[in-house]
Amino acid sequence: MSKGKKEPERTKRPTSYDVARRAGVSQAAVSRAFSKRGYVGAEARAKIEAAAKELGFRPNALARSLIDKRSRIVAVVIADMYYSFYVAILHQINGALRQAGYQTLLFSIPSSQDLDTIVDDVGDYRVDGIIMVSARLTTDVARMSEALGVPIVLMNRYADQPSVNFVVPDDHQGGRLVAEFMLAAGHHRFAYIAGIEGASTSRDRGDGFRAALPSSPQVKAGDFSYEGGFAATEALMRGPAPPDAIFCASDIMAWAAIDALRHEFGLRAGRDVSVIGYNDAAESRWRNYDLTTVVSSPDSMSHRAVEILSALLDREATPPVQERLRVHLKVRGSARVPSDYEAENVEMETGR
């Protein structure tokens, strides 16, 4: 859009050249002084600092990047932003990156778009690394990392490649926790509303759930969306064997399940049918949902993802770094509570 345009005069920010001229030193000396690399004599340094102060010069991160080859910018690739859990993740990553001296270059893509296509977009910028949320099992992370020449850390979901770096919730454990809680509450007709095929979250949560049940649950795909969760619940409840306990692979589908039960069947979650979700997104605390759910801490995950990326960049860690974080079950009102239930990693919402 601006190619060939005249340089706007408005953006008259002082440059390192202006500082050099005023200080009577070379531009290279100014660069060395602000990058803290290489030798600058005490006298020259004093002159440079005085000149920089007079001119209001601030060496910016991009300018530093020319010197030390770091841009201090990390690409965050995220899909499905309409779900508040991902927003919480984005907010947390952004905060953790800033604390670590990096800034977020955002690549938000439609969930239908292939993550692999992001390579060209990210490649247009010089980024130090990539944090990728909502990968698929098939995402070719190794190829992307090689093509871009920077490390990639996956978050929340992993890809089925041996060499990838990731930090994810222990989803198998999460599924087991839910099954054990439902069994202890006396349920015996189980259903699992899965997310999208190809997401490690959906697969592992279902596998953990199934592994701890005496018989296979019914399974319906809910697409990680409100509409999908609603339709799956309707199909289950109108089917030949309506479940009395429904585990949803994400909170948004659980909210839909609760609404479908109320508005389509006149049933109340927690009294008539138990509904348990996964993520503990903000709406789960709303009065209308009051959702019992697996807490997959976006804050801890985000901080670890940034720590891992930093360690890889500083060569203090060797790939692959792979971590599964413990999860716990937050007990609220949408699922029947077993009497005298005590288990590790299960906690009552305070104030109950």
Added chain:
Amino acid sequence: MSKGKKEPERTKRPTSYDVARRAGVSQAAVSRAFSKRGYVGAEARAKIEAAAKELGFRPNALARSLIDKRSRIVAVVIADMYYSFYVAILHQINGALRQAGYQTLLFSIPSSQDLDTIVDDVGDYRVDGIIMVSARLTTDVARMSEALGVPIVLMNRYADQPSVNFVVPDDHQGGRLVAEFMLAAGHHRFAYIAGIEGASTSRDRGDGFRAALPSSPQVKAGDFSYEGGFAATEALMRGPAPPDAIFCASDIMAWAAIDALRHEFGLRAGRDVSVIGYNDAAESRWRNYDLTTVVSSPDSMSHRAVEILSALLDREATPPVQERLRVHLKVRGSARVPSDYEAENVEMETGR
């Protein structure tokens, strides 16, 4: 974190120097060739392009920024990210910026943080401009723009300064639309649940609402949050004159109002009390809310904000550029519908 560390060898991306060496030309010639500025002979250009191809060199946006002083990066400053409407805005801005050849550098801040403090953070990066969502009336945009030397465009909310650029919904019109709809439906006990003090949205929506009513509505602050909207609704309904029509300055407070009516008072929105929101955020289409609301198109606003910023950067527009976009009322089930109501800027949800 990485200061003084040895340069990692991994990021061995070919540089313009490598291309120059292989092509047997100067680095300056490579820069000219890729920036499309200045003269490069045909033969040299052919050699440079061949060398770049062989080496897999791609001139990245940051490298270009050295040449034309544009970084192709726009800072997007956003607060209150936990409300899905802001997420939609962020997603739309990001898409519009990419289409225009820019990328989003994200600055998400807690809503409690003073926006003015962002100057230092943004100043650490070389950005071409700033799009600021969720400004306050008191935000000193002129000072920020001067300090950073780049244009700023406000979105969704404006600041009370004569010189600022902004694109906002016509909030006064929105408030009037709601009042006229409620009056036509026969309501006569009105309440307004406001947002935070200091937001142009909250003030103008309330002013427009009030201006079209025969008498002043009751007003409660709802803080633009679920909890705030819930508490405000409780206070109104337990008060001496419970309203029969509640206008909320944002959808999230309207969802809370609907939940409070149902769970605290056994009342149904649309039948017992009319509730109207503002934004048409995703959840408003959920079965549980089915919210009648003012549509303040995040897509149009985002696209205009990017167009305005581009025009300012290309000096095709002169500040201040100030736009108020028409809004319309989307009629769903949460408010009583006047019989035979026909008005401009009011539309029934299709499929009703």
